[in-house]
Amino acid sequence: MTRRLLTGNGAAAWGARLADVDYVPAFPITPQTEIIEQLGAWIDAGELPARMVTLESEHSMLTAAGAAAATGVRVFTATSSQGLLYAMEMLYTVAGWRAPFVLVNVSRALAAPVTLETDHNDVLAARDTGFLQLHCATCQEVLDSVLLAYRLAEHPRVRLPAIVNLDGFTLSFTREPVEIPEPAVVRRFLPGFDPQSVRFRASEPVSQAVAVLGGTPYSYFRYEMHRATEQAIAAFEEVAADFERATGRRHAALETHRMNDAEIAFVMLGSFATKAVDAVDRLRESGVRAGLVRPRLVRPWPAAALRESLAGVRGVAVVDQNLSMGKGGILHAELASTLYGVPDAPVLTSFIGGLGGRNIAPEEFFQMASVTREAAQTGQAPEPRLLFTAQELREVRRLQGIALAERHETTHSGAERSAP
């Protein structure tokens, strides 16, 4: 076992390498590109006996991934943001083929306006595709989750592709100490893919995409995908227990921090949750019984575990690094439906923050806690809060001032040009 500094992208590549993947269809996009660059370098150096093919788009890349997976080989691919959305049609399609593989998504906020930094609207757009979803908070978790995702996706009761999500910049380009497990340890946990009935072969035609009419067969196939996804809850427990036996690291479907006697809790996804862990510890020091619940598994949604861990909690601050226009935080809506009708359910407060890489400061976590305690006392949740400070508005006003000055400048010079 080696412990070394790795970026999230490096950790994802190590996950694929240790999973001994056979085929890597690829297309570059910031902040994901380093993953395929690293795999390409290993393949080139003869250290990874896999085949990499660069495709002309993410749409083709996902098609290639699904088609290769349908032959029963182990497939790895990666994308981000606009790339994931460009592949959206094929995400639904290949999930319907019931051929397992792993897709790493490096979360990056969606255009327009264009940015490179992270939020979760990209991966949550893939929420209903039929892909399983694992969300990571640390670089270690990225490596481990790729391995877990293969076991889960290939589980005979599941057989669906899986997305492993990591945040752009805050994980993708950030180095942290990561333990790289020995290949022999990984092989025991994750042996070669036993494709069983997944075996599309030349000269043995199989149609993966049958046309069905009338609604009944369609409903059957889609309902069965839903049932298979539900199976992944129990399968994850089994896989996580095996992983802990192999490596000593426990990754629950629902990560909790100091929830035993918590009065209020934060619920959030991804790497900013480590900041919430810090905030919880500071709040505890000041006498506030705070805790954190972080779904690692987002599809399937660990509803029972959420109800259990939030039982007895009086207020929950849901922090969404995404925004559904005209509705609000996606995680908030998911959690509200999970807790609806549960006796003595906690009051939910909603905070939208961390869009496009915006920081969430410690004092903001503290203020969320204080708003949530007050909501728990009164039983009234305030309007969802879009995290934005007076200083940030001044910054935007300054930029708008520049845009306005330019509008005058360009209009003026345009007039000059047309004068003579």
Place this chain on the structure above:
Amino acid sequence: MYRIRFHGRGGQGMKTASRILGSAFFAEGFEVQDAPSYGAERRGAPIFATVRAAHAPILERGPMPQPGLVIVADETLLPMAAGGGVLSGMGERAVLLLHSAVDANTWKQRLQLACRVLTLPLRLEETGGRGFVGALCAGAAARLVGIVSREALEGAIRQELAAMPAQVLAANLTQAGEAYDAMKKHAGCVCEAPEAPAPGAVDANWIDLPFEAAELSAPDIHGALTSIQVRTGLWRTLRPVIDPERCSRCHWLCGSLCPDAAISPEAEGLPVIDYEHCKGCLVCVAVCPRHAIESIPEAQAREQEASP
């Protein structure tokens, strides 16, 4: 926790500096997190990189609002509004190290700073005019925090520059060693930065963002290609200079290939570079058929301008 922020421009090696320092801390037994942050993905664009080091696992992420040490590789970032907040969050106990030919006292007065200001003398020859100062800045930072040994620093440089040719590695080791020595009398002056204020001590200062009509709130700018008001000329580390004697006046070539529309012809057809917006990408140098455009280090060009 030690919190260190490196500021520079794309190409100056600030990401490498953060990785060298991160690896050196790691070799000394610290938990480490190092990360670059860059938006424009372009040579010359402002970037910063952070290093956090502590004895417990690091939970902080993202921007570093309260650094203990800030290192600025390029002094032209200081007056720049979009420079990425070079001085943001610098408290009285913080240390600012500037890679600059101007002395520390002058900077302290110019910037009106309460914190300690140090300089690392700027010498063009040591960077070969190319502006890579990653190892230099990492070497200085390693000495300023005081708990990174020379062996750990050198080991980190060998590790991070492993892909470089032997002579490049040797030059970087020398530079870093000199910077490490130059900071000897300030060794250990960087303290572990204080933790963020306790719950309730600071207000989040949230506002209710009002509705604003699309005329104002749509993300439009009204400049051609690059924003006029943003003087991206400050991004340059190398300056393209046109030799009018050799120029054949085919301005449609350099002028139309300039990604920032910063080259336009004067009446006689001689292309003129708008240095307020030229980012120094040097596409024009590469495409000029008469090789009439040369590139010179920006600092040298400015010196020549100052002494006509």
